[in-house]
Amino acid sequence: MSVVAIRNIEATYGLSRINWQGDPCVPLQLMWDALNCSHVDISTPPRITSLNLSSSGLTGNIAAAIQNLTLLEKLDLSNNSLTGEVPEFLGNMKQLLVINLSGNDLNGSIPQSLQRKGIQLSLEGNPRLFPSSGSPEQTHKKTLLVPIVASVGSVSILIAALVLYLVLRKKKQPTVEVVRRPPSRPTVNVTNANSPEPSIETKKRRFTYSEVIKMTNNFERVVGEGGFGVVCHGTVNGEQVAVKLLSQSSTQGYKEFKAEVDLLLRVHHTNLVSLVGYCDERDNLALIYEFIPNGDLRQHLSGKGGRSVVNWGIRLRIAVEAALGLEYLHIGCTPPMVHRDVKTTNILLDEHYKAKLADFGLSRSFPVGGESHVSTVVAGTPGYLDPEYYHTGRLGEKSDVYSFGIVLLEIITNQPVIDRNRINSHITQWVGSELNGGNIAKIMDPNLHGDYDSRSAWRALELAMSCVDPTSAKRPTMSHVVIELKECLVSENSRRNMSRRMDSLSSTEVSMTFDSGMIPRAR
Template identity: 70%
Template sequence: MLDILNIQNRHFFSKKIRFTYFEVQEMTNNFKRVLGEGGFGVVYHGCVNDTQQVAVKLLSPSSSQGYKHFKAEVELLMRVHHINLVSLVGYCDEGDHLALIYEYMPNGDLKQHLSRKHGGFVLSWKSRLGVAVDAALGLEYLHTGCKPPMVHRDIKSTNILLNESFQGKLADFGLSRSFPLANETQVSTVVAGTPGYLDPEYYQTNWLTEKSDVYSFGIVLLELITNRPIIQQSREKPHIVEWVGFVVRTGDIGNIIDPNLHEDYDVGSVWKVIELAMSCVNISSAIRPTMSQVVNDLKECVASENSRTGETREMNSMSSIEFSMDMDTEVIPKAR
């Protein structure tokens, strides 16, 4: 059934572990434990050789986009390997049964931790910065380390998974696209992505670039800072980008930061991330930073957090107010 692969890719794919559908049933204990569900189908917990835990993504027969997403993930994960991308352990291709088998990420996704659905503890600011750097490195690899470059197209907090050490890894490459020619920087395509995270410029023009991922990543940074819904109609400004910009301009900046952090953070690093996030979501893709620039800025924030000084809160507050006055209002897109 794997006619989606050419001969060269088939040779590469044969090096992966191929499982029968019966083996998939066995490794998941007859699909006993559900980890999650998406457009592709249901993801189950499994165990290979009684030792290696895995996540088994099983194609749903009712999924209209399932096979297309399966094809996209296979083609990408066969040729890309990075410590901050969830790796492919194996696959099942037997009649109508399609499954992708990934390394198991025991700490779930970033969204679960921000909402505290995965446990009772709060993800610290230092941990949030670490996850942000991890995800940014994975995205930077897709944009600059892959030939031709790849655009993920569905960056969001539920697609950033956490391993046992809370290392972040990008997942769900079903919507990913590569540029047909290495020297191309954009491609015209039907708009795809998740509402709230979707780049307004891409939505309006159908022209996809790596800066569309940068926009979505900026939304994730705002989630990490605020722990607020992306879109909340009852808010003064429904979309999180509008809301953060509005609050910063009014000077009531303390309300932006997740209160669950209980002020346990380096204020300078928080405001640098806010500034970085707002540059990522600029309505003009040309003005947004590259992921390499994002990585460098985030690493500086980590360094600040790791070496907190005795600087007074008043001094930090003054720097944040100065930042609010310098904020470029043009970065705020209209709510969608």
């Protein structure tokens, strides 16, 4: 029933979303965006309990197919261009308790069934709606009384207005800049009427779409592509930038776009990609970052795209720097943040191979007050996803620790995270089985050709396996991870320095041997 209903809703509004394929609720890691499902047990099929189509460009009437989602608890159709009357069936859906229809162009009377106790109904921004107890005619009659009342008190109102004017003109009025936002892209993307998200701030970093076209030379050079759209090279005031353009069919959506802007406008760390600005002009959305010329870590492990394969020492330094970026998100900013999508393709390298964590569209903040987790819809990349978070929906900093552990295993092994051709398809299973043999050489990336300190390699491997422990409470914090990795790096650097000294000494001995042959012997 849920599948048929959501397909009918999709057809009614002409929605086209990349991940709206197959069953909307299963498997859990491929659940469609914009909705939540109930997962009771294996014998009970999952049902859709929440549908959020806010700011989705919907037009026409409220789809009748919604009433077939019989277990729906939350419905958000806000900030669209819906017309027509509010249907009676919404009030007859007994499980439906949160309804957000604000920011549309609905008309007529509000059904009496929707005014029952317990329903949280949001209808702001629909000027042609009126309560079921009234009517347009009654409303018109009431407005006729206004001129009469106004005429009776006109003298006193004029006097009061004159006094107020004289008082206010003596005070210096502050200049207030009002930023008008396009109707299709509201300042606040409401998902819960009681807890609206913070608005995008700081207009000084906002670019127009024409400026984006100019800085990219009409999108001439594409340097990357993902589920969000494409990334183009550009320049701003002579500085290179990367312009991430959000496509209309993107799975990321306006909510994630705004979340990334809000986060990057208030966090600053040398190991996080810096936001130069953004464009939010109707349907044209773009994020403008500092340009990171050396690509991502994944490319430098595999050597694909003409990238060089980095040695063990550089890999450890990259791991330390990425860990420092995560540590800052967890404990260095207020409120603390969870990245939620840590992976090798989201660790970028500058011209000096300095690591910078990128892509904050899925990041979430924690409420201030000591909460160790938040409950949220599961999101992330398969293979990197914390299994405990996947099963419970409880997101915490240890979810990032798990994902970072997977990254560390990739750095060590250069094995794919998921490989269906392996007996042990997931990288944690493969490493676990190889550990039983006790031979580090079989686990380490063969591209390193044995050029690494075995002590640092074992220590990094043990750290990675502790990060991917199925139980989050047993995983280390990112602060502990940073300390361990720094010690691994010190061990590897000591080995390299010793190796250089030995090479230097060997060269000196060779030089002395040749020199001694040139000295005349006594006769």
